[in-house]
Amino acid sequence: MQKWVGSASVMSAAVMGLDVRPVSVEVSLIQGTPMMQIVGLAQGAVREGRERIRAAAAQMGLHVPGLRITVNLAPADLPKTGAALDLPIMLGILCAKGDLPQDALQGTLAAGELGLDGSLRSIRGALPIALFAAADPHIARLLLPAANLREASAAKGIAVGGSESLTHILAALNGEARLRGPAVLLSPSARPSGDRAPDDGGFDLSAVKGQPVAKRALEIAAAGGHNLLLSGCPGSGKTSLARCLPGLLPTLDVREAVDVTTIHSVAGLLADGAGLKRARPFRAPHHSISEAGLIGGGTRPRPGEASLAHHGVLFLDELPEFGRRTLEALRQPIEEGQVRIVRAAGSACFPAEFTLVAAMNPCPCGFLGVPGRCRCLEETVRRYRRRVSGPLLDRIDMLVDVPAVRWEQLADAAADETSAVVRARVSKARARAARRHGTINARIPPVRLEEACGIDRGGRSLLRKAVTHLGLTARGYHRALRVARTIADLEGRGRVSEDHVAEAVRFRGTC
Template identity: 50%
Template sequence: WNAAPDFADVMGQPLARRAMVLAAAGGHNVLLIGAPGTGKSMLAKRLPGILPPLTREEAVETTKIYSIAGQLPKGRGLISARPFRSPHHSASAAALAGGGATFRPGECSLADCGVLFLDELPEFSRDSLEVLRQPLEDGQITVSRAAGSATYPSRFQLVAAMNPCKCGYYGHPTRPCTCSPSAVRQYRSRVSGPLLDRIDLCVEMDPVAFDELHTSTPAESSADLRKQVLAARAVQARRYAAPGYEGVHCNAQLTAGQVRRVCRMTPAAERLLRASYDTLGLSARAHDRILRVARTVADLAGKQLLDEEALLEALQYRAQEKVETF
């Protein structure tokens, strides 16, 4: 339970850093795509450090889960830091979901109220990835075995990372990719549509340039970024305290009906969204995802209405298209 490492250590990657701030501010799930060494794991490990502190209820819930799993150090009080779990891609569906002979919470529940980081996402088995659908949808997971069934809370933020292809260098500016086009397609198709549908933010990361590594301008620290996140979360807490938003604590949790109420746009922004919807052939689900992210962009900027700027930024992070096309 060490303190999370600092964002000040991350050189370059302005778009990915911004995506992490949006993720923290709106509770969104993130997918990072990039060659080895572009900083995907570095960014994921720093997300808990800019999330709001655990509430008393969350701390009690998290502590209970770790106690049931037998992972609470002796003589330890309530857990005060948000969990960060990073299971290896060889982890079985049971390791993620929980269960076993003595019913224990799995990785999805150990990440409750924190971050679940899945590195090399396409390398996880299809069964393991299917396990994620229920917790991402319902915030809990039910494990059924011959001995009975148990339901554990599993409200985590998903951060997933993947290479653009099997060898890792598709589209790399200086290193050649050794995969055939069909191998690239096959690799990317291992991540299913239903899982991508639960991911609001997707970022393609380029290798960090030499000059970015040797810049004298310090990057923003986790403490600075956390202030922005807390301000945006305070706006959402006030908004969702109103009747009709039971169980909603952040923008990522809005239902389709609530999105219409909360995401009011300027006329120019509405025109932009209409044009994008037709040109890009967006699904209804993608349309709502874009609005939820745009709402978070506007909350960070302290704006009531979604303007063109908020929508343009949200349109950059569309996951389906980035994984399926190249």
């Protein structure tokens, strides 16, 4: 005869893409053959949670022989993955067994991975879970591993507490100890520098010698959000220039910082104890990256490099070496600013508004035009350049030649402008564009372009000539107009005139 021992229900959550769905963890205990069963579309890591929970319970002396444990994860049709359900399952068992008072978990959402020794490990997606909890009036408290507390505290309107050990959590829920809060871990003045340290390693424009044209191109790209392609020999400084771009963009505002942190959190790329990411992302994937790695994918959709670069910079060095399919997959994010992934286990949409900086050598050996060094055949060079032609090149606003730096420029002691000085001009130009049409210039829809740009007669006449002379497509015409609009914004001009167009079409080369 089976004897009912107890039951309990604990609130938790599952992250699908960037979305959070509520999960109710229901536990029922019956006297009988010892076993634990987890039902409700529990996958991989959730089912393995049984072993972690058993080991942690044994470690803490909570092991009770002769109990048949059934865990139901509701709703039953939602696939659950990851180890974040370990903690709510464990708390449910302890509550059903009478080791915790029934009301200890009222209004509490719990998530956390258990270590075999009863420690609590960080989970992915703590920030989106906290934002979800804060928006639900039935949830008053969020219980998390200590390593996730600072990240989660970016969500306002919810009490966040936790610990690094299950023993401490139980003591707190029994009223014998206090949970840790984010403020206890670190005071605001003692934040780890990691939050502000940019992904780009803090490159400053003043450290790059020479290259006035490329630096000007970076300023325009930053001000208008324009994609650009840097072409030059190895050692000309293309990578250093690209790494300077995040530092030329205005600092992330709170909403953008939450977006960036959420994506990194879901991808499992936030360090333990990290808070909001404040620096613009700089992502530089190797050319061997897969399509899924670049734009996102997997059976349980995860964000790719394009989304990790959201609100920042995606740098593709040695562009012709990337797979053609991989590059073609970038068209959707470049055009729509987001990536949609559809899978049987669920679809996901990840934001992906980044500035693309691509770099390439002028020929396979890299030294085209350098006397005595380049032996590439004309046909080889053509074939090499053809690899980047087509759809992707058609979405790059500016083509920039980066010549080798002459030694007298390297030795030039004159101070170059710092990133902070350029960033101030960029911020003003972006604010002008935002006031005019609510977006950066690179994202003005073609139908609104003519009206939004306000080009004068001289500018229009020169642009027409350039279209004929350079053989620009309709897209090319629009790109040149957008870049000219940005140049006028940097000058603080209301109308786009001849000078602005003249500079813009200079970045339309013949690559």
